Amino acid sequence: MTTYLDLHCHSVASDDSRATxxxxxxxxxxxxxxxxxxxxxxxxxxxxxxxxxxxxxxxSEYGVIVLKGAELDTCFGHMLxxxxxxxxxxxxxxxxxxxxxxxxxxxxxxxxxxxxxAHPGRFGIGLVEYMGQGEEFPGVSVVERVxxxxxxxxxxxxxxxxxxxxxxxxxxxxxxLASHIGRAVTEFKAxxxxxxxxxxxxxxxxxxxxxxxxxxxxxxA
Amino acid sequence: xxxxxxxxxxxxxYGVEHESGPFPVTEEIVETYTRSVGEDNPIFxxxxxxxxxxxxxxxxxxTLCALFERGELPDIKLQFKGRQFHGGQRVEPRAxxxxxxxxxxxxxxxxxYTKTGRSGTMVHVVWETTFRNQDGAVVADVQRSQVVRE
Numbered sequence: 001m002t003t004y005l006d007l008h009c010h011s012v013a014s015d016d017s018r019a020t021x022x023x024x025x026x027x028x029x030x031x032x033x034x035x036x037x038x039x040x041x042x043x044x045x046x047x048x049x050x051x052x053x054x055x056x057x058x059x060s061e062y063g064v065i066v067l068k069g070a071e072l073d074t075c076f077g078h079m080l081x082x083x084x085x086x087x088x089x090x091x092x093x094x095x096x097x098x099x100x101x102x103x104x105x106x107x108x109x110x111x112x113x114x115x116x117x118a119h120p121g122r123f124g125i126g127l128v129e130y131m132g133q134g135e136e137f138p139g140v141s142v143v144e145r146v147x148x149x150x151x152x153x154x155x156x157x158x159x160x161x162x163x164x165x166x167x168x169x170x171x172x173x174x175x176x177l178a179s180h181i182g183r184a185v186t187e188f189k190a191x192x193x194x195x196x197x198x199x200x201x202x203x204x205x206x207x208x209x210x211x212x213x214x215x216x217x218x219x220x221a
Numbered sequence: 222x223x224x225x226x227x228x229x230x231x232x233x234x235y236g237v238e239h240e241s242g243p244f245p246v247t248e249e250i251v252e253t254y255t256r257s258v259g260e261d262n263p264i265f266x267x268x269x270x271x272x273x274x275x276x277x278x279x280x281x282x283x284t285l286c287a288l289f290e291r292g293e294l295p296d297i298k299l300q301f302k303g304r305q306f307h308g309g310q311r312v313e314p315r316a317x318x319x320x321x322x323x324x325x326x327x328x329x330x331x332x333x334y335t336k337t338g339r340s341g342t343m344v345h346v347v348w349e350t351t352f353r354n355q356d357g358a359v360v361a362d363v364q365r366s367q368v369v370r371e
Contacts, residue, residue, distance in 0.1 A: 015334075015336075015345070015366075046336065047334075047336065073335075073336060073337045077337075078337070095334065095335075097335045097336060097337050097342065098342075122339060123339060124338075124339045124340065124341070125337060125338060125339055
């Protein structure tokens with residue numbers, strides 16, 4: 001079964017967001033009423049991961065899948081990390097904004113996680129900048145091709161990166177406000193209900209980045 | 222490629238409260254502030270309406286205390302140098318503030334952390350201030366972030 005997930009968003013747990021998780025879930029149901037399809041979100045709070053916070057009751061109440069990841073600052077830009085385990089959190093200092101991104105990618109895979117460089121086309125901080133400086137990233141196979149919080153020209157740079165390297169692309173809203181959730185989603189061929197299933201789906205390569213408008217069965221006013 | 226960010230600072234400030242005030246909440250301040258933020262709820266502008274709503278006097282908009290949240294705070298002796306700017310305030314109202322109240326503030330260093338963005342590396346210095354009224358009741362908690370950008 002196809003699964004549509006917003007793979008990048010921030011709740012009030014991040015220092016620069018004002019949206020609560022419940023507000024996101026309410027807005028997703030507004031989007032559904034408008035004819036769009038979105039099954040769930042992955043919370044990717046900045047520089048942190050809270051093992052204790054449990055959104056399962058909210059998820060059940062609103063009928064939305066809520067998974068947890070993180071967006072970590074590295075010396076090679078921001079990176080989205082999925083399926084974070086205690087072992088990974090022990091090996092990596094999530095608050096170190098100059099951590100080696102390549103080491104993070106290795107550590108995440110070692111612990112069953114998966115890293116997707118965020119907004120790679122973003123000026124000054126995206127992977128494209130560092131590749132332009134001659135840096136190589138053998139551990140990267142997937143990047144965030146569509147980031148709804150980026151400028152159009154930044155997403156064009158991400159597009160070009162994918163075309164030139166063969167990287168696969170995901171999509172996420174990078175929402176910091178309730179009404180921004182779901183603006184871009186990743187369409188997976190697989191059924192995804194848990195973080196390990198998300199990693200399996202990313203490893204399978206069977207997904208594509210789309211804007212929410214593409215999920216509508218018929219044109220939406 | 223990885224480089225350490227030197228953002229050493231005076232850690233001894235943690236756990237130390239810095240008192241400021243008193244801040245009288247006058248009718249004039251509330252009127253000016255209410256007008257400046259475009260608030261038109263009569264409990265903020267008219268005593269009778271405020272009393273009819275169960276308050277003893279004209280109520281101040283909950284964010285009013287942010288006006289007072291700019292007293293002199295200690296230099297944290299941050300080693301990271303750059304341009305500084307206001308990174309925002311977050312006000313959590315706890316109880317109504319009313320004309321005639323006298324507030325006092327107690328501030329402490331809450332956090333110092335780094336982040337990266339399009340413009341480079343930034344250090345956020347976060348202060349938390351608790352406001353109390355003349356009866357000792359907490360009326361608001363305010364977090365303020367000062368940003369230093371490389």
